[in-house]
Amino acid sequence: MIATTPYAVTPVWLTNRSTKETVDAELWHSIVDKNLADWEAEWIPDLQRRLKLLNQQKVERRFWPQSRHWDWRDKLREIERRLANLSFAIVAEDMTQAMMTIDLTKRARMPGHEGQHLVYIDFLEAAPWNRNDVAEEPARFGGCGSILINAAIQQSTQEGFKGRIGLHSLPQANSFYANACGMTDLGQDATYENLRYFELDPDSARSFIEKGKGE
Amino acid sequence: MTFDISKAWCRNAGAREDGLDIGAGVIAADPMFTHEAGADESPEASRLALGRFINLMRRDQGLSIEALAEKADIEIGELLSLENNAAHLPDVRTLYQLSEVFGVSQEKLMGLSGLTHANDDDYVEEAVRYAAKSASVEVLNEDEHAILNGLISVLSENAKQK
Numbered sequence: 001m002i003a004t005t006p007y008a009v010t011p012v013w014l015t016n017r018s019t020k021e022t023v024d025a026e027l028w029h030s031i032v033d034k035n036l037a038d039w040e041a042e043w044i045p046d047l048q049r050r051l052k053l054l055n056q057q058k059v060e061r062r063f064w065p066q067s068r069h070w071d072w073r074d075k076l077r078e079i080e081r082r083l084a085n086l087s088f089a090i091v092a093e094d095m096t097q098a099m100m101t102i103d104l105t106k107r108a109r110m111p112g113h114e115g116q117h118l119v120y121i122d123f124l125e126a127a128p129w130n131r132n133d134v135a136e137e138p139a140r141f142g143g144c145g146s147i148l149i150n151a152a153i154q155q156s157t158q159e160g161f162k163g164r165i166g167l168h169s170l171p172q173a174n175s176f177y178a179n180a181c182g183m184t185d186l187g188q189d190a191t192y193e194n195l196r197y198f199e200l201d202p203d204s205a206r207s208f209i210e211k212g213k214g215e
Numbered sequence: 216m217t218f219d220i221s222k223a224w225c226r227n228a229g230a231r232e233d234g235l236d237i238g239a240g241v242i243a244a245d246p247m248f249t250h251e252a253g254a255d256e257s258p259e260a261s262r263l264a265l266g267r268f269i270n271l272m273r274r275d276q277g278l279s280i281e282a283l284a285e286k287a288d289i290e291i292g293e294l295l296s297l298e299n300n301a302a303h304l305p306d307v308r309t310l311y312q313l314s315e316v317f318g319v320s321q322e323k324l325m326g327l328s329g330l331t332h333a334n335d336d337d338y339v340e341e342a343v344r345y346a347a348k349s350a351s352v353e354v355l356n357e358d359e360h361a362i363l364n365g366l367i368s369v370l371s372e373n374a375k376q377k
Contacts (some may be wrong), residue, residue: 012225190303
């Protein structure tokens, strides 16, 4: 059964992309029923509306957001009894802004780190109104991706994995993981829908965390 | 146990992330990548060709980096990285915008960038060969015009497939 309250809450801040002001938010340590309700009642209708706009603008389907068929309730049901799978959500203005699930059983592939434990990000998605790939409306809040990557790194450190993380990026997000996060691109993965696979080693994980502090 | 994430870090992260999409996980439908398993290869040479192509097209149109970025509605930093850094992975939207401005195939630009891997990738090899012939000078000379025309014909929608 999906929990109704998160295990823990870390205060975080998002950036309102219109005003550039920071907005109080919370990182919830576990996706709970409220997050799934937000996804069903707010994310899905909003995404459908944006897909309709893309269709009206004659944008080819392959440029539509690839995550449009994801079912977060299914994902949560699948992992709820597994100790090696954790989930996180970012909530601001009483609305779920982004969600992530992670897997603690995967191993690193990067040369020099092969076989080492890492935190593998199974799924990561921002609410439709926080994305750039769905119609012309500007994204509302920025920072969700970086905060979730930060959380994955800190979880990795707490698990004794030294900050190592790995993920398969959706095509629209390759630039974020390669350039903004400094992850190493290990190329397309033929066993995983040919998505590009990225890893962050301990040194790069430290740099990612420190970079934000020092600017 | 909670995490330590400061307000300053979040503010900087928000600025760094501006304009970028963040999704990760398996694609549920419409996979864009259709190449055969194990066919992956280093995209550095083709990305150099892509950078060279953009550089030549920009100069041919008499545009500064800033002017082209504005015309294509893309970030200046993204354009600079595209022209000068073969390790830089462009995003899909950037290539879409550039293909619109230059009037060439967005699919082939994505193939050159390494974002997709075409079943028939002869044009990638051909584009790399054309780009390798070009040299960096301030103004396009006749040879460069010829090279640029060759690149345009290779990357246009209706170029013959071998």
